[in-house]
Amino acid sequence: MRITNYGEWCSECSSWQSANPEFVPESIKDDRRKYLKDIVQPFRNGELSKEFVESNPKEAKRYASDKEISKAKYVWKDLPSWEHHYGKRS
Numbered sequence: 001m002r003i004t005n006y007g008e009w010c011s012e013c014s015s016w017q018s019a020n021p022e023f024v025p026e027s028i029k030d031d032r033r034k035y036l037k038d039i040v041q042p043f044r045n046g047e048l049s050k051e052f053v054e055s056n057p058k059e060a061k062r063y064a065s066d067k068e069i070s071k072a073k074y075v076w077k078d079l080p081s082w083e084h085h086y087g088k089r090s
Contacts (some may be wrong), residue, residue: 033081044075051076051086 032039037055042048042063050072053060060069076082 029080033084036079036081036085040076047075048072049075051082054086 037051040049040051040055042052042056042060048060048064048068048071051074053064053069053072060072064072074086
């Protein structure tokens with residue numbers, strides 16, 4: 001395990017373990033799950049979010065062309081409750 005000021009890399013599970021865990025009350029976590037479609041952002045790592053396009057079709061046209069919208073991908077699958085809002089999709 002490599003430790004830095006920002007956290008540590010776990011070679012066993014191949015993931016980054018944050019040195020500063022987020023402490024959030026359950027009420028905030030519940031609201032994040034409940035309002036996921038309302039708070040999802042249009043882009044993630046420069047890629048257009050299909051979740052955003054589906055939730056806000058008119059707004060999406062402000063951010064991207066029709067061609068880009070047709071190529072949008074599901075980029076927020078790792079969020080809790082994603083499957084609840086969007087179902088099992090690829």
